[in-house]
Amino acid sequence: MIEDGEGFLYPQIDNSKCIQCGVCEKVCAVLHKERSRIPISIYVAKNANENIRMESSSGGIFTLIAEHILSEGGVVFGAKFNERWEVIHDYTETVKGLAEFRGSKYVQSSIGNTFQQVKLFLKAGRKVLFTGTPCQIIGLKKYLRKEYENLLTIDFICHGVPSPKVWRTYLEESLSNKRDSKYYPFFESEKNSINKIEFRSKLTGWKNYSFVLTFSRTMFNGGQMYTSIAWEN
Structure with a gap:
């Protein structure tokens, strides 16, 4: 993943290692658009725990769903800050670890190797909850190339994300x-x-x-x- 001039991460092929298999094009969500779908049902809900709602961006529903997955021995993936205050995707197997995933982070997160980790957990029979932007969710599903009954995904209404470069620049200016x-x-x-x-x-x-x-x-x-x-x- 290479950062462009505006600071967004994009994949770049290493032609010296490419074997021309074409899988990257086959699983590309930009080249292969999903059809529009009508929701099966629509619900409105909020977490009854006011402290969790205060720590969340909206109603705190993510925490409730994540706690349920963890109670069944599952794994939860989400976006958090690393030690350099960059936004990355990571996973937790504990309720305590959910705190880092709560709250909106208006920056493109680095997926890293989380798609590979998701696949390993799924193949091991673990339940997995993966949260992210709509394009990250479809990216994960295209990467997996098959449906998994033990995978639950949550995305949110997204208007586009600022770049990591904008975020770094903002912090540097704010602090210096x-x-x-x-x-x-x-x-x-x-x-x-x-x-x-x-x-x-x-x-x-x-x-x-x-x-x-x-x-x-x-x-x-x-x-x-x-x-x-x-x-x-």
Whole structure:
């Protein structure tokens, strides 16, 4: 996967290793569009646990479904931040691990080798829940090339994702170029101590949600935090 000029990841063929089998074209979701489908049923629901809803972007349903899969010995895949605050796909086999997958992350995630991991778990008879964007879900299903009864996928309404490069640039600017801002002393002292990032925090309300950077080392009574209303950031 090679990053283009805008910072999006795209596959690039190593022609020295290519055997001209054509499988990459056969499983390409862009070349082979899926037909439109009418939903079988539509439900509206929310998690009754208010704490989970506060940690989630919307109703917290992902956590309920994921907990059910885990209770049956399954595996859950989702998007999370790595140690460099890049968005990647990973899996968990514990309820505690679900916390990292909760909440929207408006960045193209790196799939890595998770498709291969999904296939191994499925072949071992494990139930698998895979969450991601619609194009990631169809990518996984094209990769598997067959239906698995023990695979459950969840996607969401997607309007397109910003690139990892935009996200890196934003963080660098936020943490390094605040000399003319009232937040400058705060960013200078805390720039290497990010503890949590929330794209849709409900600290300022459900409708007036905000982007929040939380830092691990506290300097003031209420801890150290940078927040701004989403549409002002």
